[in-house]
Amino acid sequence: MKENGSSEKELFSFLSSVRSDDLSYDRILSSMCTRPHPVAVRAHMLFIETNLGDPGLFPGTMGLEDELIRMLGSLFHHPDAGGYATSGGTESNIQALRIAKKQKPVARPNVIIPASAHFSFDKACDMLGLEMRSVPLDATYRMNPDTVAETVDSNTVAIVSIVGTTEYGMIDPIRDIAAVAGENGVFFHVDAAFGGLVAPFLEGIPPWDFTVPEVSSISVDPHKMGMSTIPCGALLLRDPGAFGCLNVDTPYLSVKKECTLAGTRPGAPVAGAYAVLQYLGREGLSAIVSGCMENTRRLIEGMEAYGYPRIVTPDVNVATFDCPLTPEGWRISRTRQGHMRTVLMPHVTRDVVESFLCTIGEMNA
C-alpha cells in the first residue's frame, strides 16, 4: 500500500485498463452468469449503502427482500414460502442441507445427490460432515428414481434433485423422486439455481416446484437467469418455521436472532433482483426464456449441420456437443465427459449464435 494514496484520475485510469483485461460477455458461451439487466444496475446503485444484516436500520430494504421472496414463492406456486436472499446457490444449498440434517439427527447422516449435482454439494457435505451418496444418471443425463430408492436408508437426511443441471441442462424427474422422498419421510431439496427462472416459462414440463407436495426447499439464483447483479441467490422453504433451527442470538443488532449464513448482507442486489422481476413481469421473463430456448435450438441445428451431434436434447438453455474443436476467440467449456458445453444466456443473442456457427464453419472448412 502506498504511503500517500493516488489521485482519482490516476486510479480510475488504472482500473479501466484492468477492467479491459477482462473478457467481454459477447463471446462467452461458458457461463451461467450474464450482463446484469440495466434496471438491476440502477436499483443496485440506489441501494448501495444498505445492509440486510441489520434489518431494523433498513426496514425499506427488508420489505423489498420479503417482497422478492414472495414473488419467487408465487412463481413456484407457494406465495407463503419462507426464504431469504443468499450470496448464491452454494449458500442456499448449504443452508438447505443444514436444516435437513437438524431435522433428522442421526449418527451417520447421508445425502443422496445426482452425479450431475453442482460442486457446491461437495463443499456442503464436507462442511456439515454428511456422507455424499452420488447416484449415476440415466441415459438422458437425469437422476434415476429407482437408483435413489435403492440408495436411500434410515440415515438419509436429504435427497437432492436438479432443475437445470450445470453440465447438460436437464431437469430431473422431480415427481418420481419426490415419491421416493415421501415414502421414506426424507427432506427433498430442489436445486433450481439455474432453472428456477427458466422452468416456470417452459411449456409442457412436469410439475417440479412446490406444487409437488414432497418438495421441502428450492434454491434459485436471480443473478443467473434473473439477470440481477451478483450476489443474489435465494433459498425458499415450504415451511417458513423450519428456518428457526438455524437461529443464533444476535445481541447488539436491531433484531434478536438470525438464521442466515452471512452476517452483513448487501441489499443492493436484492433491489436489483426485485427490479428485474417487477419491470419485466411474467411476460417479459417468458419472452427472454423463449428467446434463449430458440437460440439453443438454433445452435443445436447449426452444430448438427456441421456434423457435431448434440449429446442430449436439453430441457433448459444449455447445449452440449460431441465436438473436439476449440473455437478461437470464444469461451466454451467442457463437461467432465469431455463434451463441448455452451450456455445460451440472454447475452448470447441470435447474432452471437450465428457468429459462433460461422467460426465453427470456418474451422470445419
Add this chain to the structure above:
Amino acid sequence: MKENGSSEKELFSFLSSVRSDDLSYDRILSSMCTRPHPVAVRAHMLFIETNLGDPGLFPGTMGLEDELIRMLGSLFHHPDAGGYATSGGTESNIQALRIAKKQKPVARPNVIIPASAHFSFDKACDMLGLEMRSVPLDATYRMNPDTVAETVDSNTVAIVSIVGTTEYGMIDPIRDIAAVAGENGVFFHVDAAFGGLVAPFLEGIPPWDFTVPEVSSISVDPHKMGMSTIPCGALLLRDPGAFGCLNVDTPYLSVKKECTLAGTRPGAPVAGAYAVLQYLGREGLSAIVSGCMENTRRLIEGMEAYGYPRIVTPDVNVATFDCPLTPEGWRISRTRQGHMRTVLMPHVTRDVVESFLCTIGEMNA
C-alpha cells in the same frame, strides 16, 4: 409477480420511496458498517458485471483481488500471505476454522474463543461440528491467556482472538495467547474483521498481526472500516498452501479447483476495496482512524461530563457506557450486559457526536 411488468418510471418511484423508509447513517451509532467511500462506489460500478467465481473470464478483476490481498498482507506485515475476498467476516471465520479442523483430524475437535467473539463463531462451530469453548473475559473485557492455557487440550484445533471486539472495542493480548497456541501447536486465528483496518494506524499497541509468528490467519472486512461496498471481507493465511485442503474440483469452469466458500463471487466490491486503499494510502487511512479515535475520546468525555461513565477505555472506536437512556431519534445498541454501545464510524463526524451529546444533555436536564 405481475403479468405485464411495470414502467421504469413507476418502478423507480416505488423503489425511491422504499429506500426513504430506511434510516440514514447520519443518526446511526450502532453499526460497524458505514456509507461506502465515493471511490468505492465508482469502482464498484465499473466492475458490476464481473464474477470472480470464474476468474479465467475476468483476469483483470482476478489480478485486482490478488493485489487487494497483497495490500492487506503488507499492512499485516506479510506481503506473501495467501488469501481471497470473502462475503464478510462470517465466511472468513468459517473458512479459517475449516482449515484448522482439517489440519488436525481428531474425533472430538474443540475451538477456544473469547466470550467476546462475534456470533459468527456460533454458526461456524454449529456447521463444522466443533465444540465451542467460550472462555470468560478479564476485567478489561479482554481474553485471558491463563484461562486459555487452562482450557486447551489435545482436541483443541484452533484458538481464536479478537482485534476490535464487537461489543467493547477491545484488542485481545495477541502475543500472550499466541504463546499458548504455540506451546500447544494449535492453529491461531485472529478475527480482525473490525479492527484490521484500525489497529495498523494506532500508536503504541502491541504486535497483533503476522509479525507474531504463531498467528496462522487473520480475517478483516474492508466493508467495515475500509469503507468499501458490501460484501467485501478477506481471509489471509500465513501459509498460502494451507488453502489447498479446501479445494473442490470445478469442472466446466476456467479454473480446475477452488477453495472459496461461494461459487459465483462479485468482483465489484473487491474493486471498491482496492480503490479505497489505493486512493487513501496509509496516510489517508491513518487520518480517518485518527478522526474516529478522537471522536471516540470526545464522546466518552462528553458522556462522563453528564454522569454516564465509560465501561472500559476501548482500544478501537467503540464506546460503551453505563447509561440507561434511549436517546430519541438515534440508533444506539446494547451489549449483552445491558451497557449502551456506540460505534464511532467515519460517518459519525464530530458534528454528529456533538449533536448526540446535545440530545443526551436535553434528556438529562
